[in-house]
Amino acid sequence: MSSLLRIILHRLGLGLVTLFVVSIVIFVAVNLLPGDFAEAILGQGATPESVAKIREDLGLDQGMVVRYFQWLSGMLTLDLGTSFAQLNFANFGGAGTVTVADQIAPRLANTLFLASVTACIAVPLAVTLGILAALYRNTAFDRAANIFTLSSISSPEFFMAYVLILFLAVLNPIFPSLSNIFEGMAFSERLEKSMLPALTLTLVVTAHMMRMTRAAIINLLASPYIEMARLKGLSPMRVIVKHALPNALAPIINVIALNLAYLITGVVVVEVVFVYPGIGQLFVDSVKIRDIPVVQACCLIFAAAYILLNLTADILSIVSNPRLRHPK
Amino acid sequence: MNGFTVAAIILVALCVGAYIFRFVGQKVTNDAPKFRDMGYGEAFGFVLGAALLIWAVWYYFQPKTLDTGVPNAGVVFFRWAVQGLIIASIAAYLFRLLGRTVGTAGTRKLFRSMPLTASFGILVIILYSFLAIFAGAIAPYGQAEILGAANVVAGGDPALGGNPEYPLGTDQIGRDILSRLIYGAQNTVGIAFITTCLAFFIGGSLGFLAATLQGWLDQLLSRGVDVLMAIPSLIFALLLMTIASVWANELGVPLTIFMILIIAMIDSTRVYRLARAVGLNIVVMDYIEAAKLRGEGLGYLVFKEILPNAMAPLLAEFGLRFCFVFLTIAALSFLGVGIQPPLADWGTMVRDLAPFINFAAFAPTAAVAPLLAAGAIALLTVGVNFVVDWMLHKSSGLKE
Numbered sequence: 203m204s205s206l207l208r209i210i211l212h213r214l215g216l217g218l219v220t221l222f223v224v225s226i227v228i229f230v231a232v233n234l235l236p237g238d239f240a241e242a243i244l245g246q247g248a249t250p251e252s253v254a255k256i257r258e259d260l261g262l263d264q265g266m267v268v269r270y271f272q273w274l275s276g277m278l279t280l281d282l283g284t285s286f287a288q289l290n291f292a293n294f295g296g297a298g299t300v301t302v303a304d305q306i307a308p309r310l311a312n313t314l315f316l317a318s319v320t321a322c323i324a325v326p327l328a329v330t331l332g333i334l335a336a337l338y339r340n341t342a343f344d345r346a347a348n349i350f351t352l353s354s355i356s357s358p359e360f361f362m363a364y365v366l367i368l369f370l371a372v373l374n375p376i377f378p379s380l381s382n383i384f385e386g387m388a389f390s391e392r393l394e395k396s397m398l399p400a401l402t403l404t405l406v407v408t409a410h411m412m413r414m415t416r417a418a419i420i421n422l423l424a425s426p427y428i429e430m431a432r433l434k435g436l437s438p439m440r441v442i443v444k445h446a447l448p449n450a451l452a453p454i455i456n457v458i459a460l461n462l463a464y465l466i467t468g469v470v471v472v473e474v475v476f477v478y479p480g481i482g483q484l485f486v487d488s489v490k491i492r493d494i495p496v497v498q499a500c501c502l503i504f505a506a507a508y509i510l511l512n513l514t515a516d517i518l519s520i521v522s523n524p525r526l527r528h529p530k
Numbered sequence: 531m532n533g534f535t536v537a538a539i540i541l542v543a544l545c546v547g548a549y550i551f552r553f554v555g556q557k558v559t560n561d562a563p564k565f566r567d568m569g570y571g572e573a574f575g576f577v578l579g580a581a582l583l584i585w586a587v588w589y590y591f592q593p594k595t596l597d598t599g600v601p602n603a604g605v606v607f608f609r610w611a612v613q614g615l616i617i618a619s620i621a622a623y624l625f626r627l628l629g630r631t632v633g634t635a636g637t638r639k640l641f642r643s644m645p646l647t648a649s650f651g652i653l654v655i656i657l658y659s660f661l662a663i664f665a666g667a668i669a670p671y672g673q674a675e676i677l678g679a680a681n682v683v684a685g686g687d688p689a690l691g692g693n694p695e696y697p698l699g700t701d702q703i704g705r706d707i708l709s710r711l712i713y714g715a716q717n718t719v720g721i722a723f724i725t726t727c728l729a730f731f732i733g734g735s736l737g738f739l740a741a742t743l744q745g746w747l748d749q750l751l752s753r754g755v756d757v758l759m760a761i762p763s764l765i766f767a768l769l770l771m772t773i774a775s776v777w778a779n780e781l782g783v784p785l786t787i788f789m790i791l792i793i794a795m796i797d798s799t800r801v802y803r804l805a806r807a808v809g810l811n812i813v814v815m816d817y818i819e820a821a822k823l824r825g826e827g828l829g830y831l832v833f834k835e836i837l838p839n840a841m842a843p844l845l846a847e848f849g850l851r852f853c854f855v856f857l858t859i860a861a862l863s864f865l866g867v868g869i870q871p872p873l874a875d876w877g878t879m880v881r882d883l884a885p886f887i888n889f890a891a892f893a894p895t896a897a898v899a900p901l902l903a904a905g906a907i908a909l910l911t912v913g914v915n916f917v918v919d920w921m922l923h924k925s926s927g928l929k930e
Contacts, residue, residue, distance in 0.1 A: 228769065
């Protein structure tokens, strides 16, 4: 078991190093911006004094390396700075400023809620459908499922979203087409409002997970021990669920974790379609108004979540497959 | 009686129906093996399929308008979907038939073993390339041409707010949607194609180079690619596009050029991975050794020895990569930071026309435009995926 722990620690270390390098990439990329942040913030109202004031406030008069470490330590202590939009607001006499952390926290919670609702629907659905497709392989059901999943993997998220809006919100008003979520909302209402975005994401990720489940099980069906189970006279369902599935778990768990990582990117477009107040929406809005601190922070959060989930996929597949624990 | 009760009753009816179906089948056919060995799940599947088919036929022949005169939009959309599916299947079938009779012996053989989905995919690709190349000649109006009437509804029926001159209607500022859809093929598909080619050129040559030279260059490139791949691609693209939009203003270069470069850069990391992996398997071959001993240069090794032998996996990857690039560009445009107006582009069109979907219940034709633009994107990626799926299946030799 200690060797397993060592492998996990090793992977975690690698993940941290990757995250560190990613933060450098993000920081350097943002610093490629031409001109001066201070002038960019103030826009038309830039006077030499106010520019100097903002430069001092943001620490822009210091060197790049110093600023990077300031930013990084800020990130680690959850002090993400103040968004440009807010700074500008304060500069023109607005009262009090909202920090980036205050802006991001509730939206991150909303996004995580959406992702977990999606996962709760998608994972059982995908595994069940995958098992059924493997059980009834090469039948009309399997073929229909193959065409349907291939189409839903390859269509853009917003196409699925608008088709769902058309059928479940406009033609048959079952769910609301706009997810205006706010704090203090009852859980059931919140669930109802976030149902359409969750269903859209479900459609996108289920297809991939289901295909992988099917492929993982079918890969095993040629093995001798499955042949043996069949010859014993077990029912096809029992052969697959009791004998094939446990050995196919490693790739299935792996693909589930990878798809949850995919949710992180997919969520951006879906949140915009349904005006869901999540971090993806905030990210896109900030990109449009070039609010650099928010863009940087969101980007780092997305990257961290992505790396973490990929790491989980990695570790889970090592844990569930003894062969990977002892590389030759 | 609410929805849940109805659903529960239907479910119970289906379960009982499945049991009866199997029992009757056994009795009528005198225990034919097909019915004797039928599992309950299989019987349930047959009954469910039959029930769905009956429901679909029944729903298809519902009246198009309700008694109150309001159009029954659900039926209208369902009919369009079914008709579209039938036309697509017939077209794919005819195309495959054509492929089986016309052409060289090699292509005829290829078409003989082709599933209908793959021939549909090839047909779609041909159709889109045709539209993209001859967009200027086919489209009735220019892509940025602002015509007399704005917000004309699709369908061409003046009573419903249409205009026969604009079969698919016009958008908010009066541009013909049909023309913009056709030009969209040129812009969106063309740009995606250029981007993919660029990504393949960068990623492919660097990957082969790393595989051939190995050593520190390989390490440097591979670790760099690892880091770039750790950032979700759409997020990274959005970040870089923010920066590029400022640069584009500063330098006066169109943002689209930056977008091509950025997406090519991000996607070349994925190509690099594949090219390096394939290349590593090839450089250990004897013929590479022989070429090295002959004293061939690096360029010869990469382009004349490695590339031809890595063509098959790279081609399949090209199809998939094209889909990803195409979807990324569509998503960026949809979010408002991709291809910039006045160029017609499907992603932007979906975003601009999306509010019309809310009128679908009263005027089904109004909702057509945004769905057509989004559907145009979906159709191409689905088509390409069908073809790639078939190619991979064929080359992997999977039987079960």
